[in-house]
Amino acid sequence: MAKSKGEIVISEQFCKGCGYCVEFCPKDCVTIGDKFSAQGYQLPIFANEEDCTACAICGKMCPESAIEVYKFIS
Numbered sequence: 001m002a003k004s005k006g007e008i009v010i011s012e013q014f015c016k017g018c019g020y021c022v023e024f025c026p027k028d029c030v031t032i033g034d035k036f037s038a039q040g041y042q043l044p045i046f047a048n049e050e051d052c053t054a055c056a057i058c059g060k061m062c063p064e065s066a067i068e069v070y071k072f073i074s
């Protein structure tokens with residue numbers, strides 16, 4: 001299995017459940033989970049972590065700036 005190049009952290013506080021991060025991740029690393037935030041939004045989860053390239057598209061597309069992207073230095 002290839003080593004992950006990065007990871008994302010999704011803020012449960014800021015996410016509004018719009019799903020843009022799911023739609024726009026080119027590697028299908030983000031999916032809608034079954035957990036809801038305190039405000040009642042269905043939260044996305046970081047899946048397929050090994051496929052993440054740390055491209056930061058998810059973070060740029062998020063209208064709530066709810067995603068932090070970390071790139072691993074190897």
Ligand code: SF4
Binds near residue numbers: 026054
């Ligand atoms: S950084 Fe890129 S590859 Fe990783 S989850 Fe976000 S959009 Fe997908």
Ligand code: SF4
Binds near residue numbers: 016020062
């Ligand atoms: S794009 Fe941002 S606000 Fe929309 S579901 Fe993803 S993390 Fe939540």
